[in-house]
Amino acid sequence: MENCIFCSMVSGEIACDKVFEDDEVLAFHDINPKAPVHIVIIPQAHIATLNDLDEAHAPLVGKLFLAAQKLAKEQGFADAGYRTVMNCNRLAGQSVFHIHLHLLAGRLMGWPPG
Numbered sequence: 107m108e109n110c111i112f113c114s115m116v117s118g119e120i121a122c123d124k125v126f127e128d129d130e131v132l133a134f135h136d137i138n139p140k141a142p143v144h145i146v147i148i149p150q151a152h153i154a155t156l157n158d159l160d161e162a163h164a165p166l167v168g169k170l171f172l173a174a175q176k177l178a179k180e181q182g183f184a185d186a187g188y189r190t191v192m193n194c195n196r197l198a199g200q201s202v203f204h205i206h207l208h209l210l211a212g213r214l215m216g217w218p219p220g
């Protein structure tokens with residue numbers, strides 16, 4: 107997808123601080139972290155919003171969460187706790203229209219989120 111910053115990271119056109127990559131998923135440090143650990147986990151395929159998912163995407167979405175779990179275990183915060191968030195559209199504050207799972211850790215997370 108042209109003009110998508112996350113697609114440009116997948117293609118290597120724009121650099122990112124990569125922490126994990128496989129055939130379907132890419133994860134990198136958020137450029138504007140909201141917690142001591144803030145990793146963005148994306149599918150390599152362009153999907154604009156959560157509203158654009160269909161049944162065929164279910165395994166791919168599962169892989170985003172499995173990547174979050176793997177990183178949490180590897181980086182040692184799985185037991186202490188962490189939060190995963192996927193924002194959808196304007197009221198949730200989605201700013202990049204290529205779906206992504208935020209992985210946040212390293213501090214107490216407030217509830218409900220703001």
Ligand code: AMP
Pocket residue numbers: 111122134135136137138139146192193199200201202203
């Ligand atoms: P959202 O607001 O849920 O769409 O999240 C988009 C996230 O992508 C934000 O947390 C941004 O800080 C992050 N982000 C945007 N551009 C970059 C970039 N070039 N490298 C890393 N993270 C980015």
Ligand code: ZN
Pocket residue numbers: 107110111112113114151152153203204
């Ligand atoms: Zn994209």
